[in-house]
Amino acid sequence: MNDMSNFWSGWITFIVFLNIFGCLWILWWTRRKHDDDVAEGEELHHSFDGIVEYNNPLPQWWLMMFYATIVFAFIYLALYPGLGSYKGALGWTSVNQWEHEMKKADNRFDRIFEDYAKISIKDLAKDPEAIKVGQRLFGNNCSLCHGSDxxxxxxxxxxxxxxxLYGGNAKTIKTTITGGRTGNMPPMAAVVGDATAIKDVAAHVLSLSGRKGSGDAATGKTKFAPCAGCHGQDGKGNQAFGAPNLTDNVWLYGGDEATIITTINHGRSGAMPSFKDRLSEEKIHVLTAYVYSLSK
Ligand code: HEC
Ligand code: HEC
Incomplete structure (x- = not known):
């Protein structure tokens, strides 16, 4: 510890004792006999706007309470931190109290999660209590990106x-949450060709969900080959690469012509973080059941 914090520690200790002894002094001072003392129960010699005061000292029990608080202060300051950098005989800190309470809670909840871990995801997805737990985990860990609903x-x-994108069976959902996912759609502008060619490919993509673009869809179809490696010749996607189905009119980034052209030009790489270091396996199990239950 440096000189400066030593000084502040001493200063705080000094102020604390000054206050306690100050209280003691006030108690003593108000109790002591004054020269002009009047007998108990008599009127004192002053008045404020005609209001007079009787000499009625504090009841004894009340006074004792004041002394008790001072004794309490000394005991408290010996046991707990309060005197500058002195840590107190019990070594209490807010951090270790928090850790203690977290451990207690973990012990209690670990047992619940251990029980859930023995149940298959499909069965767990039908257990309303487990789903409630999963929903709370989802709210804390996932809703930021996927929305609370x-x-x-x-x-x-x-x-x-x-x-x-990757699959909705129990095993795949668990793999996604545990390891995370990174979508990998590279920028394709250079491969497809000039702006007209890109418009044509976009028109073909639009035609897959029954719509029309400003380009020529038939020409676009002939230029779809570089896309087919991931999205399939028919555009139905491939869950092994997380390449979305382009025919179902469900869009991750957007299905209007301008957005599709942006996707082709610049590529996309959505990132789902890995949770294996943040959540225990048992918690991921319950979360998986929750996500699984949502698409029924
Ligand atoms: C930082 C944002 C973020 C957080 C937090 C996040 N996700 Fe994701 N998640 C994504 C993105 C982005 C994708 C899509 C990845 C891609 O484009 O390839 C995704 C994909 C998924 C998928 C795959 C969906 C599919 O169609 O195959 C699942 C399942 C999923 N997330 C569940 C979760 C769960 C459960 C949590 C909480 C434990 C979570 N995510 C937290 C961003 C997030
Ligand atoms: C290397 C594999 C790969 C190739 C090649 C590829 N894509 Fe993709 N594409 C993906 C992946 C993976 C995603 C999802 C990206 C993400 O999750 O962030 C995607 C996303 C898209 C989307 C967005 C879908 C949505 O729901 O918003 C469109 C549109 C698309 N691709 C069209 C194409 C076209 C057209 C081509 C050819 C010019 C092409 N892709 C080539 C892998 C590929």
Missing amino acids: AHGAVGFPNLTDTDW
Whole structure:
């Protein structure tokens, strides 16, 4: 500890004792006999706007309470931190109290999660209590990106529908949450060609969900080959790469012509973080059941 914090520690200790002894002094001072003392129960020699005061000292028990608080202060200051940098005989800190309470809670909840871990995800997804627990975990860990109702947003998939980038079976959902996912759609402008060619490919993509673009869809279809490696010749996607189905009119980034052209030009790489270091396996199990239950 440096000189400066030694000084402040001493200063705080000094002020604390000054206050306690100050209280003692006030008690003593108000009790002591004054020269002009009047007998108990008599009127004192002063008045304020005609209001007079009787010499009625504090009852004894009341006075004792004041002394007791001073004794308490000394005991408290010996046991707990309060005198500058002195840590107190019990070594109490707010941090170790918090750790103690967290440990108690973990012990209690660990047992619940251990029990859930023995139940299959499909069965757990039908257990209303487990779903409530999963919903709370989702609120704390996932809703920031997927929304509190799990309906998603632009770039963040809706988890309540039956359209999956990677797959909606129990095992795949668990793999996604545990390890995270990174979508990998590279920028394709250089591969596809000039702006007209890109418009044509976009028109073909639009035609897959029954719509028309400003380009020529038939020409676009002939230029779809570089896309087919990931999205499939028919555009139905491939869950092994997380390449979305382009035919179902469910869009992660947007299905209007301008957004599709932006996707083709610049690529996309949505990132779902890994939770294996943040949540225990048992908690991920319950979360998986919750997500699984959403798309039924
Ligand atoms: C930082 C934002 C973020 C957080 C937090 C997050 N996710 Fe995700 N999640 C994403 C993104 C982005 C994707 C899509 C990844 C991609 O585009 O390839 C995704 C994908 C998924 C998928 C795959 C969906 C599919 O269609 O296959 C699941 C399941 C999922 N998240 C569940 C969760 C759960 C459960 C949590 C909480 C434990 C969570 N996510 C937390 C951003 C997030
Ligand atoms: C290397 C594999 C790969 C190739 C090649 C590829 N894509 Fe993709 N594409 C993906 C992946 C993966 C995603 C999802 C990105 C994400 O999750 O962030 C995606 C997303 C998209 C989307 C957004 C879908 C939505 O729901 O918003 C469109 C549109 C798209 N691709 C069209 C194309 C077209 C057109 C081509 C060819 C010019 C192409 N992609 C080539 C892998 C690929």
